[in-house]
Amino acid sequence: MLLAARNQIGLTPREIEYCVEAWSYLCEESDAGPRELETSEASRHSTETYFSEVDGKVHLGADVKPGRGIEANARLSIVACLAHELAHAERFGIGFRRPTKLPDKLLDKAEASLHASFVGRLGSRDREDLIEDARDRLN
Numbered sequence: 001m002l003l004a005a006r007n008q009i010g011l012t013p014r015e016i017e018y019c020v021e022a023w024s025y026l027c028e029e030s031d032a033g034p035r036e037l038e039t040s041e042a043s044r045h046s047t048e049t050y051f052s053e054v055d056g057k058v059h060l061g062a063d064v065k066p067g068r069g070i071e072a073n074a075r076l077s078i079v080a081c082l083a084h085e086l087a088h089a090e091r092f093g094i095g096f097r098r099p100t101k102l103p104d105k106l107l108d109k110a111e112a113s114l115h116a117s118f119v120g121r122l123g124s125r126d127r128e129d130l131i132e133d134a135r136d137r138l139n
Contacts, residue, residue: 005067047061051085072132076126
């Protein structure tokens with residue numbers, strides 16, 4: 001089994017709708033305000049969920065769902081994954097620019113997970129997984 005493997009199967013329309021609702025729920029509390037969730041590629045297999053500095057949107061991908069891996073990143077719930085991407089958007093909004101090369105990229109991801117762990121609308125399991133994800137990335 002892979003240590004960190006998130007879902008790769010394209011999302012169903014119902015799963016996409018759930019993600020849109022979860023995104024709206026998270027954005028209600030965000031300092032960044034409402035952000036658009038781009039869903040056009042979410043039904044395709046092996047697509048990624050990510051924040052784009054180019055268009056200022058979070059792009060929903062198949063990997064928003066947890067996978068079968070054993071690491072914290074593989075376990076992150078849909079809400080925790082979206083909170084992580086919202087953290088990227090919020091950090092961008094305050095002037096932080098994401099590094100694209102290793103090892104700084106891992107530090108950025110760790111910081112985003114820590115930032116996301118403070119979202120008030122998360123449950124304790126999501127907080128713990130985000131903190132563990134940050135620790136894993138720093139290791």
